[in-house]
Amino acid sequence: MTIYIVRRFxxxxxxxxxxxxxxxxxxxxxxxxxxxxxYDRLIEQYKQLIINQGQDPNVAITSPDLDRIEKMWKxxxxxxxxxxxxxxxxxxxxxxxxxxxxxxxxxxxxxxGWHLQGSGILTGDLGTSTSASRGAPVSELxxxxxxxxxxxxxxxxxxxxxxxxxIGVLGAVxxxxxxxxxxxxxxxxxxxxxxxxxxxxxVLVLAVVPYQLNKTAGWTWMPYxxxxxxxxxxxEGNFLNRIYHLILPAITLAVIQIVWIARYVRxxxxxxLSQDYIRTARAKGLAPRRVIYKHAxxxxxxxxxxxxxxxxxxxxxxxxxxxxxxxYEGLGMLYYRSxxxxxxxxxxNPDTMPAPIGFPIxxxxxxxxxxxxxxxxxxxxxxADILYAVADPRVSYS
Amino acid sequence: xxxxxxxxxxxATDERPTNVEVSQFSLAWQRYRKSRxxxxxxxxLLLLTLGIIFVPMLSPFDVHESNPxxxxxxxxxxxxxxxxxxxxxxxxxxxxxxxxxxxxGRASLFVSLLAAFVAVxxxxxxxxxxxxxxKWVDTLLMRSTxxxxxxxxxxxxxxxxxxxxxxxxxxxxxxDTMGGVITTFIVFVLFGWMGVARLVRxxxxxxxxxxxxxxxxxxxxxxxxxxxxHLLPNAFAPVFVAATFLVADFIIWEAILAYFIQGIxxxxxxxxxxMLVGGIQYVTRLANLNPFEDIRxxxxxxxxxxxxxxxxxxxxxxxxxxxxxxxxxxxx
Numbered sequence: 001m002t003i004y005i006v007r008r009f010x011x012x013x014x015x016x017x018x019x020x021x022x023x024x025x026x027x028x029x030x031x032x033x034x035x036x037x038x039y040d041r042l043i044e045q046y047k048q049l050i051i052n053q054g055q056d057p058n059v060a061i062t063s064p065d066l067d068r069i070e071k072m073w074k075x076x077x078x079x080x081x082x083x084x085x086x087x088x089x090x091x092x093x094x095x096x097x098x099x100x101x102x103x104x105x106x107x108x109x110x111x112x113g114w115h116l117q118g119s120g121i122l123t124g125d126l127g128t129s130t131s132a133s134r135g136a137p138v139s140e141l142x143x144x145x146x147x148x149x150x151x152x153x154x155x156x157x158x159x160x161x162x163x164x165x166x167i168g169v170l171g172a173v174x175x176x177x178x179x180x181x182x183x184x185x186x187x188x189x190x191x192x193x194x195x196x197x198x199x200x201x202x203v204l205v206l207a208v209v210p211y212q213l214n215k216t217a218g219w220t221w222m223p224y225x226x227x228x229x230x231x232x233x234x235x236e237g238n239f240l241n242r243i244y245h246l247i248l249p250a251i252t253l254a255v256i257q258i259v260w261i262a263r264y265v266r267x268x269x270x271x272x273l274s275q276d277y278i279r280t281a282r283a284k285g286l287a288p289r290r291v292i293y294k295h296a297x298x299x300x301x302x303x304x305x306x307x308x309x310x311x312x313x314x315x316x317x318x319x320x321x322x323x324x325x326x327x328y329e330g331l332g333m334l335y336y337r338s339x340x341x342x343x344x345x346x347x348x349n350p351d352t353m354p355a356p357i358g359f360p361i362x363x364x365x366x367x368x369x370x371x372x373x374x375x376x377x378x379x380x381x382x383x384a385d386i387l388y389a390v391a392d393p394r395v396s397y398s
Numbered sequence: 399x400x401x402x403x404x405x406x407x408x409x410a411t412d413e414r415p416t417n418v419e420v421s422q423f424s425l426a427w428q429r430y431r432k433s434r435x436x437x438x439x440x441x442x443l444l445l446l447t448l449g450i451i452f453v454p455m456l457s458p459f460d461v462h463e464s465n466p467x468x469x470x471x472x473x474x475x476x477x478x479x480x481x482x483x484x485x486x487x488x489x490x491x492x493x494x495x496x497x498x499x500x501x502x503g504r505a506s507l508f509v510s511l512l513a514a515f516v517a518v519x520x521x522x523x524x525x526x527x528x529x530x531x532x533k534w535v536d537t538l539l540m541r542s543t544x545x546x547x548x549x550x551x552x553x554x555x556x557x558x559x560x561x562x563x564x565x566x567x568x569x570x571x572x573x574d575t576m577g578g579v580i581t582t583f584i585v586f587v588l589f590g591w592m593g594v595a596r597l598v599r600x601x602x603x604x605x606x607x608x609x610x611x612x613x614x615x616x617x618x619x620x621x622x623x624x625x626x627x628h629l630l631p632n633a634f635a636p637v638f639v640a641a642t643f644l645v646a647d648f649i650i651w652e653a654i655l656a657y658f659i660q661g662i663x664x665x666x667x668x669x670x671x672x673m674l675v676g677g678i679q680y681v682t683r684l685a686n687l688n689p690f691e692d693i694r695x696x697x698x699x700x701x702x703x704x705x706x707x708x709x710x711x712x713x714x715x716x717x718x719x720x721x722x723x724x725x726x727x728x729x730x
Binding site: 022023196336 | 714
């Protein structure tokens, strides 16, 4: 088992490295408007300038702009060396601070007698944001917003288990009943609407219309939910206020997961119910309730541990859209903006937009967050595999 | 598919003593017809498809015809200049919403169908080759499939679209000719084939150890004959089901990408995604007005309804098909 875990861990690391290499190559080197593209264009422009001035075009070009891109993305090096030096570059150890003083860059430490010196994103230097939040260090941005997203994701995960498991159990126990058909319809319905549209419909039904009734129609008893922000102004420490603001986004995010959980519980429970030991339990005269909840459900829920690992990627990409819809300041919204998603949900008309590409990508933020997302996916897959082996004695990986 | 047996032989010997050959698909269709939900979904989707195909004949308006005097007309109102009726009203440029709604199905439903078809063909090929030839071919192909499968879809779609669309030499082809529909198609195929490949490979691995494959090999059948005559038809049932869910996913993803980057289908060409995103402003506008006076929110709700109806029908069809195609299913 230990050997399996260690092997699986290194497999995940290799996957993250390859996926990061793929993303780096696609985004940094081949994307138009990307760093490499801008670098090549700058060089071309400088060459043209030199030729226009009547100088020798083969002279080496130096410019602070080129230097900045080289230092940040290493696009001047051959592939795949540029990727690895972007991760860790032992040669690049000096930078200029705002007073034009030469200062140490990256790390310079001794570990177990090994002298390690260099810079790159592996040393924790994640760069600064360019367009999503201009000038702010990426690591600070991520640390700032992680709490909100963690709260949202965990609340909606808990919510989806609390709702999804009973639905799945009912679907399996009352197979072919009216209730089961209705529940099947709703679980399909949750999958049949884009998450942002579901969020907006919920805002319309639970926030906007009740608000209108409350304020303009004079129904002052009508409660309404807030449609945006993680908390009201000045209520940052108020936990109840946070939960109040969390209701709509958490429900929206949970709906997508509920479908998966309910279907999963239903199919595993149906599988378990058709097994011999259930027939034995029924034959010896146990109450049907006891058979289902004591004997079948317990065994059917074991594989559900693994589904947390499989749900995480979907939760995070769901959070990206849901947080933007509810302007909930978290990692999802940050990621949405760094990928050049449109900044507002209204006021921009797609009919008048010139090209279907959205806003500029914030490359340093987008790269770091994409690799983080890939890492979360890889490690949650690994966790799912390991938990499966731990929870189910029939599975062995040795 | 642990105990995948050829259902044709079982039924032909057990229940029908005569020599009448019943094909697997007519059997599945018999089972499918028993499900009320599946049949209703099938008929609704069929009507919708016919509507999308014949909308130029059904509607008196042209898709791109804009009558500025009809701007934001409510549902059921007659056009300003003549007696034609806007069934679902008109958008802010005075284009008939009903016509655009159905026309948008071509960019959403049909492109998703086509993308799913190509993805399934590609995935089946990969799965077949990996499962049949085994050894290093299998290892190589399945490792790359697993790699692709574990990549998060959202950034991959967005990066893919951006790399394709903004490259100057492909822009002419991808955006200007068919309004970005080809871009949608390419990214969906590129990141959609992996599930099918794994399914097919799994089926092939169990099927190729069965006796009838051994027998046909002993009779001197070529690899090609074994693959296309014996393996593929029996491995196809789960693929068919997976393909329907793929179509449903693609329709939803088109809408999500439309929200994310203001439409990968270029605006003059309608798609459910970009119509949905175009209608969002009429939802938020309600916040300042009495909701019962301003009823323009159908501009947001109607594309939603179209996506919802289509995708839920596809999901029902897929689910019913899964039961109908399952050889262990007893509902004949």
